[in-house]
Amino acid sequence: MNNPYRVLLVDDEPIILRSLKVVIPWEELGMSIVGEARNGEEALALVNELHPHLILCDIRMPIMDGITLMKEVMIDNSSIIFIILSGYGEFEYAREAIRQGAFDYLLKPIDHEELESVIKEALKRLDSEQSEHSEHEYLRKSVQALSSLVREQMLAEILFDANPSYDRLYWLKEWELEYPYHMVVVSLDDYDHLCRIWNTEEKKLWLFAIRNILLEFGDEQQCLTQFPFHSGEWIMIFQKVDIHSLITIGQTLIELIRRHTKLSCSVGISNRYNGLDQLNESYQDAQFALARRFIQGQEKVHTIIKQDKQQLAAQLCMAYLHEMEKILLKSLQTLDITQFDLHMNQLEEQLAMQECTKEETIELLYRLSVLLHRQMENMGVCSIAVMDDLLQSLMMSETLGEMLQVVRSKFLEWMKLANSKNVETDGGTLITKATDYICSRYHYDLGIDEVSEFIGISCSHFCVLFKQETGITFLEYVTKIRIEKACAILRNSDVKVYQVAPLVGYQDPRYFTQVFKKMMQMTPTEYRTAQVNGV
Structure with missing residues (x-):
């Protein structure tokens, strides 16, 4: 074994200690003597320092006897095995030791063969307990990883869908987001350019490296959760951290990513929000803050200033805009140019009624454009870089009509481009393409990011679309395909079971x-036997 079991010897007779060290083949048994003590008090101190697995202990010792030592140790270390050594006249002590939880006791003078036999039995228990502990730890880490993955996926779905279904909120409603939080969005600068110079493997490596940096740093800063959401973009959620501390955290992140990857990123911080129902709004806040990098520059932390009561008109306009976003998004998704144009006219009328300032109007329209652009990007029509051009055009416009025309013309242009390219916006077509890809690469280490990139949509969009079209999650589908392939191999070949695993x-x-057992209700070996016997 890699790490031998630790043994502590306790006896007040030096000759017995020397004998115990040499008569038992400790190393062959996978055990190592890590300490010796002459009485219970010395032994107790060593237990806290050396954390032994097994203690071989005399009953009668000065200062603290063996039974008292065992009682003290087992208060906090019940898994330690005690083997008690006693004289012929100490039977009552030995019986008490067994009652208190000793593994076994031996009479002096010690029969070394008997002692070795008892130690081997103790070794079986230690092996069993270690195996059980390893299994529990494996399951704990698996559940922890799965829990984290499920939570990230649910959050991504809520962020993708501004009006999430009740079911998702039900499962997360008692979660920590019931308490106030800020969202921090970390976004790679010039990501569109990076994607043109990276190949698929390079892109995967760089994004993996950045996520590791964020995970490690987030854990140090007690970040509630952190996960990749959109291409070149990561979500982090912080609680009990004021805005000034978050700005410092953002600056540190920018420096860390620059130092370890030589890549440039910017950070957007949302206002303070509370509850899952405001998660999407906090994301829009952080995105809008990030839009300031056009003016303020890259590799900076950008924040959004909360509106006060004197800006009520702009707030009312935002409420209307939130509803209009859904309508315009639907027009984009269906590439319905007529409906999009109609709703843009209605939006212009509403904005004119609100009499917003030029600055407020630019902010509102740019915020709307970011959301609509995200949909077009998911459809593979436009790139990230064009948003800077759109913001510049908005700022150069002098009237509300000119601003609306900038947004209208840009998105109509993209919609026409999508129609002319016959972009596959139908969910069924995209997912069929994805499932075909999965079936051709199920035997590799296949991830959501690879498949979503192959069909040209974001991970979050892919998660939602895949579940809608197939009725199961990506992971469930991959597992189903792999087990089906495994069954075929087991039925039609003599490949050993352990060799089937890497094949699928x-x-x-x-x-x-x-x-396999969870899906088929039997082990691979049982399945093969059943097929051979025609069961």
Whole structure:
């Protein structure tokens, strides 16, 4: 074994200690003597320092006897195994030791063969407990990882959909987001340019490196959660951190990413929000803050200033705009140019009634454009860089009509381009393309990011669309395909079970067996036997 079990010897007779060290083949048994003590008090101190797995202990010792030592140790270390050594006249002590939880006791003078036999039995228990602990730890980490993945996916769905379904809110409603939080969005600068110079593997490597930096730093800063949301963009949520501290955190992140990857990024921080129903709004806040990098520059932390009561008109306009976003999004998704144009006219009328200032109007329209642009990007029509041009055009416009025309003409241009390219916006077509890809690469380490990139939409959009079209999650579908392929191999070949695992995408044969049994209600070996016997 890699780490031998630690043994502590306790006896007030030096000759017995020397004998115990040499008569038992400790190393062959996978054990190592890590300490010796002459009485219970010395032993107790060593237990706290050395954390032994097994203690071989005399009953009668000065200062603190063996039974008292065992009672003290087992208060906080009940898994430690005690083997008690006692004289012929100490039977009552030995019986008490067994009652208190000793593994076994031996009479002096010690029969070394008997002692070795008892130690081997103790070793079996230690192996069993370690195996059980390893299994529990494996399951704990698996559940923790799965829990984190499910939570990230649910949050991504809520962020993608401004009006999430009740079910998702039900499962998360008691979660920590019931308490106030700020959202921090970390976004790579010039991501569109980077995507043109990176190949697929380079892109995966760089994004993986940045996520690791964010995970490690987020844990240090007690970040509630952090996960990739959109291409070149990561979400972080902080609680009990004021805005000034968040600005410092953002600056540190920018420096860390620059130092370790030589890449430039910017950080957008939202206002303070509370509850899952405001998660999408906090994201829009952070996105809008990031839009300031056009004016303020890259590699900076950008914040959004909360509106006060004197800006009520702008707030009312935002409420209307929020509803209009959904309508315009639907027009984009269906590439309905007539409906989009109609709703843009209605928006112009509403903005004229609100009499917003030029600055307020630019902010509102740019915020709307960011959301609509995200949909067009998911459809593979436009790139990130064009948003800077759009903001510049808005700022150069002198009237509300000119501003609306900038937005209208840009999105109509993209919609026409989508129609002319016959972009695959139909969910069924996209997911069919995805499932075909999965079926051709199920035996590799296949991730959501790879498949979503292959069909040209974002991870978050892909998660939602895949579940809508197939009725199951991406992970469930991949598992289903892999187990189906495994069944075919088991039915039609003599390949050993442990060799089947890597053939269908599992590097750990034990984990493969667990997944197979869960799906098929029998192990791979049982399945093969049943097929041979025609059951």
